[in-house]
Amino acid sequence: xxxxxxxxxxLSHLVLILGVLIVAFPVYLTLVGSTHSAAEISQSRxxxxxxxxxxxxxxxAALFGxxxxxxxxxxxxxxxxxxxxxxxxxxxxGKIAISLLSAFxxxxxxxxxxxxxxxxxxxxxxxPVEVRIGPTYSVVSNLGMLNTYAGxxxxxxxxxxxxxxxxxxxxxxxxxxxxxARIDGAGPMRFFKDVxxxxxxxxxxxxxxxxxxxxxxxxxxxxxxxxxxxxYPVVMGIKRLIAGEAYTEWNVVMATAMxxxxxxxxxxxxxxxxxxxxxxxxxx
Amino acid sequence: MASISLRKxxxxxxRGPNANPVIHGIxxxxxxxxxxxxxxxxxxxxxxxxxxVAGLEEISEGEIAIGPRVVNRLEPAERDIAMVFQNYALYPxxxxxxxxxxxxxxxxxxxxxxxxxxxxxxxxxELSQLLARKPRQLSGGQRQRVAMGRAIVRQPQVFLxxxxxxxxDAKLRAQTRLEIQKLHxxxxxxxxxxxxxQVEAMTLAQRMIVMNGGRMxxxxxxxxxxxxxxxxxxxxxxxxxxxxxxxGRADGAVFGITGQGLPLPxxxxxxxSLILGVRPEHVQLSSHGSWALKVEMIEMLGAxxxxxxxxxxxxxxxxxxxxxxxxxxxxxxxxxxxxxxLHWFDEQTxxxxx
Numbered sequence: 237x238x239x240x241x242x243x244x245x246x247l248s249h250l251v252l253i254l255g256v257l258i259v260a261f262p263v264y265l266t267l268v269g270s271t272h273s274a275a276e277i278s279q280s281r282x283x284x285x286x287x288x289x290x291x292x293x294x295x296x297a298a299l300f301g302x303x304x305x306x307x308x309x310x311x312x313x314x315x316x317x318x319x320x321x322x323x324x325x326x327x328x329x330g331k332i333a334i335s336l337l338s339a340f341x342x343x344x345x346x347x348x349x350x351x352x353x354x355x356x357x358x359x360x361x362x363x364p365v366e367v368r369i370g371p372t373y374s375v376v377s378n379l380g381m382l383n384t385y386a387g388x389x390x391x392x393x394x395x396x397x398x399x400x401x402x403x404x405x406x407x408x409x410x411x412x413x414x415x416x417a418r419i420d421g422a423g424p425m426r427f428f429k430d431v432x433x434x435x436x437x438x439x440x441x442x443x444x445x446x447x448x449x450x451x452x453x454x455x456x457x458x459x460x461x462x463x464x465x466x467x468y469p470v471v472m473g474i475k476r477l478i479a480g481e482a483y484t485e486w487n488v489v490m491a492t493a494m495x496x497x498x499x500x501x502x503x504x505x506x507x508x509x510x511x512x513x514x515x516x517x518x519x520x
Numbered sequence: 521m522a523s524i525s526l527r528k529x530x531x532x533x534x535r536g537p538n539a540n541p542v543i544h545g546i547x548x549x550x551x552x553x554x555x556x557x558x559x560x561x562x563x564x565x566x567x568x569x570x571x572x573v574a575g576l577e578e579i580s581e582g583e584i585a586i587g588p589r590v591v592n593r594l595e596p597a598e599r600d601i602a603m604v605f606q607n608y609a610l611y612p613x614x615x616x617x618x619x620x621x622x623x624x625x626x627x628x629x630x631x632x633x634x635x636x637x638x639x640x641x642x643x644x645x646e647l648s649q650l651l652a653r654k655p656r657q658l659s660g661g662q663r664q665r666v667a668m669g670r671a672i673v674r675q676p677q678v679f680l681x682x683x684x685x686x687x688x689d690a691k692l693r694a695q696t697r698l699e700i701q702k703l704h705x706x707x708x709x710x711x712x713x714x715x716x717x718q719v720e721a722m723t724l725a726q727r728m729i730v731m732n733g734g735r736m737x738x739x740x741x742x743x744x745x746x747x748x749x750x751x752x753x754x755x756x757x758x759x760x761x762x763x764x765x766x767x768g769r770a771d772g773a774v775f776g777i778t779g780q781g782l783p784l785p786x787x788x789x790x791x792x793s794l795i796l797g798v799r800p801e802h803v804q805l806s807s808h809g810s811w812a813l814k815v816e817m818i819e820m821l822g823a824x825x826x827x828x829x830x831x832x833x834x835x836x837x838x839x840x841x842x843x844x845x846x847x848x849x850x851x852x853x854x855x856x857x858x859x860x861x862l863h864w865f866d867e868q869t870x871x872x873x874x
Contacts, residue, residue, distance in 0.1 A: 412605045420597065420623035429621070
């Protein structure tokens with residue numbers, strides 16, 4: 237803000253604080269819930285806003301499984317977190333790799349039907365997983381990829397958004413750079429590796445953040461292609477904790493939710509600087 | 521080092537009847553170690569010609585040879601050339617050292633030799649202190665020198681410059697011009713230098729190619745181009761302020777332009793539609809003169825004055841010394857030029873007659 241008006245400053249801070257409270261309160265409630273025992277949560281009406289003393293055992297039960305007070309089984313979250321992590325990483329890295337290469341081909345090579353290919357990629361923006369879920373499931377199932385990491389990730393990897401983003405980025409790289417590389421004797425792949433890749437570091441980081449969270453939050457697709465408990469991602473696990481038991485262990489649900497929120501939050505926090513830089517400007 | 525031969529070089533964009541020709545057959549021989557400047561207005565095809573020599577544009581017809589080798593089908597890297605781009609095209613993520621070493625690294629040169637070459641070039645260009653910097657930490661002039669360094673370390677047969685000075689401010693441009701001249705004297709590498717700036721062309725060139733509309737209008741030393749322009753275009757393009765060009769008809773001893781008849785000197789052609797060219801600096805205001813000039817505007821430039829006026833209905837400029845008596849605006853003054861300072865061009869063919 238250029239002008240200095242105290243009333244405006246107070247007001248804008250008020251709005252911001254209110255926004256933070258609205259977003260942060262459910263997270264706080266989840267955190268607090270995960271530190272009580274199941275019995276405490278079910279007995280306190282309304283739910284307590286102060287942390288309890290059962291954090292360690294709740295998280296232990298959430299991570300490694302256990303039995304509830306009523307004797308039913310709690311699925312361990314640790315293997316599910318691992319499945320989620322692997323799928324999210326494969327989706328994010330796979331998307332970036334494929335989009336980089338396809339954008340490179342579209343921008344730097346002249347081949348027959350180049351325009352058509354670009355528009356075909358572009359049109360897939362209109363066909364997200366949810367729209368083509370039936371046929372995609374049929375393909376994945378026919379290829380025997382149900383209950384595999386490949387089944388969880390491959391159909392989600394192709395990305396028109398990322399291809400388009402890299403295409404725009406490559407178009408903004410001056411042509412002379414490619415020409416200078418040609419004169420220096422760098423072939424196309426050498427130019428890609430030595431010049432384009434380092435230049436694309438910031439958009440790659442920004443995309444990684446977005447796509448990692450996209451991959452991590454997948455729910456509908458894993459629900460379809462996994463029937464084996466060992467291949468469930470954590471987002472599905474949370475849902476199963478709630479629906480599966482007659483008596484829901486809310487403290488474990490909260491703890492699992494906290495654990496599931498952690499990796500995306502870490503990715504955002506660690507890559508925040510790059511993320512903003514990648515969306516705002518690029519080193520050229 | 522090597523000579524460059526352009527043989528009937530043609531460039532067209534597109535194919536078949538819709539092809540758009542931009543270069544219409546250029547023949548030129550650039551000698552070994554020569555510094556040749558290609559100059560012309562924007563859109564005349566000078567950069568395209570240079571890029572064809574570099575191998576960045578395909579040659580539609582004709583042949584380009586560097587030394588004894590015809591290079592039409594060779595990749596830029598195989599032509600043994602180095603190019604300095606207008607915007608320098610430095611790799612932004614590499615240091616100055618890496619920028620200069622990149623081509624050598626790809627050529628798989630031993631590390632020690634790369635280092636020696638880069639350090640030597642850096643020393644010539646006074647970049648030794650800056651080797652660890654990234655391009656964005658450098659000023660425009662420094663970037664320009666890095667771009668030249670990248671060309672020098674390759675020790676090529678030919679340097680190609682594509683308007684390398686146009687992104688610099690006026691003072692730096694003059695300074696860099698001198699540096700390029702010094703560098704050429706030192707290294708003696710055959711150089712092609714493209715510019716739209718005639719001052720750059722005149723000062724740098726050993727010989728210059730003046731281009732217009734995809735054709736070579738003249739190829740000669742700066743002195744020749746100034747003293748004996750081959751076409752009215754060259755006459756008007758080189759020299760500042762530009763040469764006065766008067767269109768008219770010769771009839772016996774009189775050259776008739778709209779609104780006035782000028783007596784023809786002995787040597788001039790005696791008939792036909794002609795263009796008479798005379799440089800502002802070769803005209804004197806004198807009461808013995810036979811050309812009546814109506815003064816319209818006067819500009820004071822310090823050492824000299826430009827008198828703008830009309831000869832008949834044609835615009836006409838005279839350059840006089842700052843100390844000469846100043847004519848008044850609106851006055852009629854008499855002017856003359858020595859016959860050997862007059863340039864005659866055929867109106868139809870556009871070629872120089874005498």
